[in-house]
Amino acid sequence: MDQSILVYAFTALAILLPCLYLALILLSPPPIITRPSEKTYRSRKSLKDPLSLPSLADVGSIDLSVIIPAYNETSRLPSMLETTLNHLNSTSIQQTRTYELVIVDDGSKDDTSTLALKLAQQHLNSDIRVVTLEKNLGKGGAVRHGMLHARGNRLLMVDADGASRFEDLELLWEKMDELGPKNEPSVVVGSRAHLVKTEAVVKRSVLRNILMYGLHTILRIVGVGHIRDTQCGFKLFSRSAAQQIFPAQHLATWIFDVELLLLAKQLGIPVAEVPVQWHEVAGSKLNVVKDSLQMLRDLLVLRANQLTGRWKVLP
Template identity: 70%
Template sequence: MDNSTILYGGLTLVLAAILSFYTVLVLWSPETIVPKVSEKKYRSRRSPSKPLPLGSIHDEKAAVDLTVVIPAYNETTRLPSMLTSTIDHLATIPKRTYEIIIVDDGSSDGTADLALKLSTGYAESDIRVVVLEKNLGKGGAVRHGMLHGRGRRLLMVDADGASRFEDLELLWEAMDKISPEEDAAVAIGSRAHLVKTEAVVKRSVLRNILMYGLHTILRIVGVGHIRDTQCGFKLFSRSAAQQIFPYQHLPTWIFDVELLLLAKQLRIPVAEVSIEWHEVSGSKLNVVKDSLQMLRDLLILRANLLLGRWKAAPKPVDQ
């Protein structure tokens, strides 16, 4: 066998490996999320039976100061107290107008009906209840709410109430500093300062091992500058939300990393702010299963970004 034959055979194997890798990547990559007609509407205290059209993040001007997006999957137990603490705090700042978008992510326990019932007790609040026809995952629910937010700033917050809602003011202040003119900016809650405290130490050994492993992988994929990517308490300026969320692909737990990588790609400043947080029972996270899915999704995310299959388009600068 001559050298040319060996070289040809080697090149063939390399090309076959590349083609196989690309095929697997395409097959494993999530499909583009296309909302159903019913998902573009909401019910509220004012219109409990007739769904009304949602707003859009692409509207030129904000209609309220703040949009609060709450992804909820089977949250009839934890949502009531979380919603109460949210509205109690927002009531302390009467000059700040707001809307709350509760995105029921295909729940089977009546979460949407409960949310609508709870809204009747808050006459001064604009609470909008949206129902996704099937469960997408936390990332898919957050994305949906953000794409239909009308706020000048938009906050994503978990339905479990683990984050102290009053700490919104810390994120608000941080955003004022990095974006005084309301340019694109992100302020994220961080639990990194709690790593050696009782709040984290008391968690299972397996969860803590996986947490440290995740942090190592995150440094490899490009967000090592962020100490806590997974805290579900993040504030976006309207400009940042307009540039980031239309290009989000991952609907699963690790979607936060994609948001931060998109912000980095777009050179959008991110402020990481220490907040109060506590463990709340009833987590939907399956530690082993979901950790393996996170690893797979991180690899899919990084590969798609490196190959240019996934990328954001910067917002045009006004002439």
Template identity: 70%
Template sequence: MDQSTLLYGAITLVVCGLASLYVALVAWSPPPIVTRESEKKYLCHASPKKPRPLPRLADPSSVDLTVVVPAYNETERLPIMLASTIDHLTSPALKHKYKFEVLIVDDGSSDNTSTASLKLAAKYPKCDIRIVTLEKNWGKGGAVRHGMLFGGGERLLMVDADGASRFTDLELLWEAMDKIAPDNAPGVVVGSRAHLVETEAVVKRSLLRNILMYGLHTILRIVGVGHIRDTQCGFKLFSRAAAQQIFPAQHLPTWMFDVELLLLAKQLRIPVAEVPIDWHEVAGSKLNVVTAPLQMLRDLLIVRANHLLGRWKAVPSKAKSD
């Protein structure tokens, strides 16, 4: 066998290998997140049976702040979280600072989270608490994306339903946003637990969770967001201008969606600030520490590969929501 035949064979193997990897990437990439007509409307205390239309992210803002709460089977943890949120936003010190809305996105729950949320909204009749129910369970990223695409806030805060983050720390994020994104410019502020690594809040976590945390940080440095010490904290503030560019381009509905959001911000040259916040672990996490590492690694590779190959692109303009 001459050298030309060997070279041809080697090239053929490489091409076939790359083609196979590309086919696998396409097959493993999540399908587009589809918004159904019923999901473009919400219920509230004032209209518990007749759905009202949600605003679109591409529209001008109607309030100062939208609080987006992704909720999957959260009937037990949501009341405490919502109470702390409303207590802070209606406190005498802030009573006239924010015109706000709370958008609870029920991610296809099986425990009547939407019904429970409506009952909670009745406890705060003077507050604009909206409940939207997704027809299927997409995952936390899908629920956050939906809330952002249909929020009316000039700034939009994603916050976990478990209440693990201290809601009063919103003021720290708000001040940081004022600095990096004045005059409603694009900006993202990330609540961070990185300063807690050596404290009891993290030390007392299970060994498996801590191994997962350190392993994830190593991978994140490889994929390009190592400049953010805590990508996974569920307490992030977006200016409307930033959200309009980032969320229509989001593809991942799963746990690693936070990383995709930060990668998109980096590609779009949107400034990102990281602010230390208070945090404590709350029982009832939906994260499966056995299967999560493999899923996270797969999703990170999918995100990075799709962006490198140009299959997923960030568009630096006011993209329209679904």
């Protein structure tokens, strides 16, 4: 009797494991493909004739690259860029830091790219590059694309809605200086964790707050519980860290931030968290219920692929 139960269990396991592995393959996103037109950019100096993008594998040639993923952002992008450029072009910053803005239009259905180029023409002293993706990848795909073609020795990802106070870049910059030499891998993330008890979070919907706490619980289980706010779209990477992390990124959806932090942890790259100011901006593309369920699915897919060795981390 006992032997027959054991045989039955082994048989069931032999059937279940391949089925689970097949399900993992089917649920995993396909490789992110870069089309020929997406390897080029336009700027105020090349409005009609796109120029070739550089590679993250190259040696950095400027101090800072600001990567701005943008999907249907004609209403929010102008004010965000104005705030960003006011800070970067201030006398104290301009004299010590060279920079570029890489706006990645994530297959927008509106005139985001056209507007971005018009704004570039209005700011003659700023290096604004506009990359247009042929199809919508998701925020993570747009950030990855911009990072893979940036020139900065430090690379900042920032949302196009202007929810984060751009001046807080200096807090992230100082913390990265503290982590070690400039050529060493390091990551500094902006954090809204200190705002949990404030009106900025309290006034959000009950459902959104419940989902937020649920996500934090899951993140502790999968190994990034040491970061209190994984989802803030304000993160600074040293070039050497970006060179290791972004080529290994697979997820293009909302949970991509978690993958970046998991990769950093697995690669032994130090990650620091710095409180930043943040305010909610109308026009969010996030569907709370739908995207939260997608985040959970993608998180399970991410960990399963890493644990089975399908997605390997190479230092």
